[in-house]
Amino acid sequence: MSVLLVAIGTTRARAVCGSADFLLARGVDVGLVTVESEPWRREGLDPRVTLYTLQAGEERHPLARTGRMVRRVSGPLYTKVYSKVYRLLRPYVMWRVTRKQVVRRLDLSAVEQLVICDSHAIPIGWHLAKRHPGLTVGFELDRAPYADRAAAPAGAAPEVSPHTAPSGIDVDA
Amino acid sequence: MATRVQSTGRERARLAVTTPWHPTLQRPFAGSFVQATTRAVRDLFERVDLYNTEDWTGPADPMQARLVHRAYAALTAGPNPRIAAGARRTDAGYWVTDIPTPVTPKRDYATWAQSHEFSLGQVLPGGRFEADVVHGHVGIYGGWLAHRFARPGTRVVVTEHASFLGRILGQPRSRAMYAEVMDRADAMLCVSETLRRQLAEAFPGHTGKIHVVPNAVDVEAIPVRPKPVGALHRWIYVGKVAATKGVPELVEAFAIAAEDEPALRLTILGSGPLAEPLTARAAELGLANRIEFHDAVPPHRVFEFLHAHDLLVHPSKSETFGMTTVEAVGSGMPVLVTKCGGPQETLAGLDGVAGLLIDVSEDPEVIVDGYRRLAEQASGLDPDRARAELIGRYGARAVARRLAEVYAVADGGVEGSRVADGEVEGGGVRDGASAREHE
Numbered sequence: 001m002s003v004l005l006v007a008i009g010t011t012r013a014r015a016v017c018g019s020a021d022f023l024l025a026r027g028v029d030v031g032l033v034t035v036e037s038e039p040w041r042r043e044g045l046d047p048r049v050t051l052y053t054l055q056a057g058e059e060r061h062p063l064a065r066t067g068r069m070v071r072r073v074s075g076p077l078y079t080k081v082y083s084k085v086y087r088l089l090r091p092y093v094m095w096r097v098t099r100k101q102v103v104r105r106l107d108l109s110a111v112e113q114l115v116i117c118d119s120h121a122i123p124i125g126w127h128l129a130k131r132h133p134g135l136t137v138g139f140e141l142d143r144a145p146y147a148d149r150a151a152a153p154a155g156a157a158p159e160v161s162p163h164t165a166p167s168g169i170d171v172d173a
Numbered sequence: 174m175a176t177r178v179q180s181t182g183r184e185r186a187r188l189a190v191t192t193p194w195h196p197t198l199q200r201p202f203a204g205s206f207v208q209a210t211t212r213a214v215r216d217l218f219e220r221v222d223l224y225n226t227e228d229w230t231g232p233a234d235p236m237q238a239r240l241v242h243r244a245y246a247a248l249t250a251g252p253n254p255r256i257a258a259g260a261r262r263t264d265a266g267y268w269v270t271d272i273p274t275p276v277t278p279k280r281d282y283a284t285w286a287q288s289h290e291f292s293l294g295q296v297l298p299g300g301r302f303e304a305d306v307v308h309g310h311v312g313i314y315g316g317w318l319a320h321r322f323a324r325p326g327t328r329v330v331v332t333e334h335a336s337f338l339g340r341i342l343g344q345p346r347s348r349a350m351y352a353e354v355m356d357r358a359d360a361m362l363c364v365s366e367t368l369r370r371q372l373a374e375a376f377p378g379h380t381g382k383i384h385v386v387p388n389a390v391d392v393e394a395i396p397v398r399p400k401p402v403g404a405l406h407r408w409i410y411v412g413k414v415a416a417t418k419g420v421p422e423l424v425e426a427f428a429i430a431a432e433d434e435p436a437l438r439l440t441i442l443g444s445g446p447l448a449e450p451l452t453a454r455a456a457e458l459g460l461a462n463r464i465e466f467h468d469a470v471p472p473h474r475v476f477e478f479l480h481a482h483d484l485l486v487h488p489s490k491s492e493t494f495g496m497t498t499v500e501a502v503g504s505g506m507p508v509l510v511t512k513c514g515g516p517q518e519t520l521a522g523l524d525g526v527a528g529l530l531i532d533v534s535e536d537p538e539v540i541v542d543g544y545r546r547l548a549e550q551a552s553g554l555d556p557d558r559a560r561a562e563l564i565g566r567y568g569a570r571a572v573a574r575r576l577a578e579v580y581a582v583a584d585g586g587v588e589g590s591r592v593a594d595g596e597v598e599g600g601g602v603r604d605g606a607s608a609r610e611h612e
Contacts, residue, residue: 011230015199088236116248116256119231119241119275126244129255137248137255139273140198 002029003113003141004106005049006128008094008120009035013043016117019141020049025151028112033102033124035094052105057097063089091123098124108132115141185219186582189304190267191322193289193314195225197271202472206334206364206388206496207310212265213389213569214576217583221267222260222304224297226289226314231275241275242291249295258296272296283346286317293318306330306580309354312361312372313341316354323357330579332362333372334388336493342375355379360579362386364494367514385518386579388494389572392564395503398480401556402507405548406436409482411475411497412489414445414466419488419511419533424451426488426540428458439464439486442478479504484547488540489513490533502527503563505556509543519563525550527559 003023007016020030024046031050034040035058040051058064067086071078086093108128114137116125129137136142190211194204204225215221231241248256260268274292276285294300300322307323309315309331316331323329331354341347355361355376361383363369373380408427414420420441431437441451441464448466455464470478479485485501487510492498495515501508502520508528510516516530524530529550531543565571577583 012199014201015197018198087234091237091240119229119273122231122241122248122275123244126248129248139256140271 002031002111003115004031004033004108004111005115005117006033006121006125007117008124009118010039010043012118013040013045015140016040017043017045019115019117020046022141022143022151023146024048026146026149028146031106031111033098033121052098052102054094054097054101057101058093061093061097063093095124095127098127103128103131108135111135112145113138113142115139186217186305186580187303188214188218188221188580189302189307189323190221190223190310191226191293191302191307191315191318192223192310193226193228193274194310195223195227195269195271197225197227200227202469204310205472206390206494208265209391209569210332210389210572210576211267212391213573214580215266217573217577217580218306223267223269224272224293224318225269226272226274226292226318228276228285229273230278233278235277238275238277245275245292246295254295270296280340281346282313282341282344283350286313286347286350289314289318290321293322297322302327306582308332308580311335312338312351312354313347316358317350320354320357328581329358330360330362330576331358332364332386332388333368334364334493335368336491338368338371342371348375352376355382358382360384362579364388365515365518367518368493384579386575387519387567387572388496389569390496390499390503390563390567392499392503392560392568395500395560396476396480397560398505401505402483402551404436405484405507405544405551406434406438407482408437408439408484408486409442409478410439410486410488411442411478411501412487414441414443414448414451416447417490418445419490420445420447420451421454422535422537422540423486423488424454424458424464426486426537426544427464428460429537429541430544431460431463437463440467440478440482441465442467442475443469475500476504479506483507484509484544485528486540486544487511487516488531488533492516495519499563499567502556502559505560507547507551507554507556509540509547519566523559523562525553526555526562528554 005016005019023030031052033052035053036055037051037053063086067078067082070082114125114128114135116122116139125137129135192204192207195207196203196205211221211223232238248254258270258272260270262268272292274289276288301324302322304327306328307319309319312331312333319329319331335341342351359382361372361379363372363383363385364387366385369383369385372383410420410423412418427437427439452466455461479501485506485508487498487508489511490513492513492515498508498510498516499519510528510530511533512530513533520527520530529543529547531539
């Protein structure tokens, strides 16, 4: 059993870290879909949370590759045209990367709750909800199912090596 | 014609509170005054529902923002929404529905208010507040939502707390929205006289419905320091470490006073943009070992710090209320506080009893002079009397009594109610007929 959190940025880091701590203390596996891992380490996210980072996958996306090519050819063209267009397409790209790197690697039937944790994560959350009609989705963790479980005392949790899902692995390939 | 809450003898009234500030997992210290005020009036109603529309800052790009809104709507709309907002019962006995509100980072109050309206509209059962009284906190946001979602005839009460009211009124669109709120509200409450004057100047046609009713502060629950203060050696500042709070002047003032008094110490408790520069300045002044910077702590821990110090120095440039000062006085601690708006009212009649009020100034000598005068008259302070006065002004019972008048419900429990057009029952506020002593 597990809970999957989606937070593209760290604007709501306190809530994300708080939810993760609550779940981990009760023996529930936690995954976090986000862009990059380092900001979460700085925010003090428990290293036992499995991170599914999208940054490398985004960089490998054909649209991003095109961007790098455009920048090499013409800086102004990149700034004035490409970056503006890419900004509009980025949510779609992020969803494509999520689908390739997370959805196809995870058994979403084993996920008890999907928690959309910030504003930027709402489109991805919506895509996931649409593809998985049986998935419980919320903007905050429903703690009720875990309330009866005794929380492990601080420091008693088993030491688990931090695991960051390898970014950029295109499982479709 | 004014609205009244009419007793039927069978059913009791319901209150809906709408606010952008209330403690959440992400912002555990936000809106503690809304929490205290709602708790204070809980027993006046059969049921109290609080709707907390929390800002979730999202993309700045309009197209991306639209995409977020569309996805949000798809998740929350329809008869069987994928994400249904659920109310949770608080320990205080009222119900809270937390409503994430995607907003853009651009400081546009009208657009923000419309975002809050959109989010609340997605989750509000029936698209209306099913309540006899609707209380909105902050004119643009809670007040706007009360105006948009209250049924015709429902009594609408709005409390203005915003220190940024001037900016709201400075934007034409949000000012126009505010005017609509003023038209609709049965009573407009300000937490300080400063705010009341500001609103009365902006909307002179509505002065009759604008009153000062402070936030509730649970002064009775504030732990009194175990030992009375002796010498005023250990100073503390609690709050945001920012220029608007006068913290740079405080550091300079401390340096001047500390030169003559080796026993003086200063703790700056809080975070903010000036924390690092002022830490460097303290080192530059050779006071690194006498000025301690400490990160913000949860509200319940603030009193540990207050009890371990002798004097709260609050040199802010502007405060609508000044909660820290009230809490310090409630804990039995002397205060040295600027006349920056709220404190003149919260400490009215208590200058020289609870501490000393000093002028707002860029000159650190003003703080030094205030400290020296206060140190001379410290033995004449009466912290017990000051605390008792604050309980009478801001304690839960006092504020509940005042709000019962404004809500036009009976104090000490509501016999029953239904909203109908007509006059206010005895003791109620009718277009500002009572509570005028605060104008």
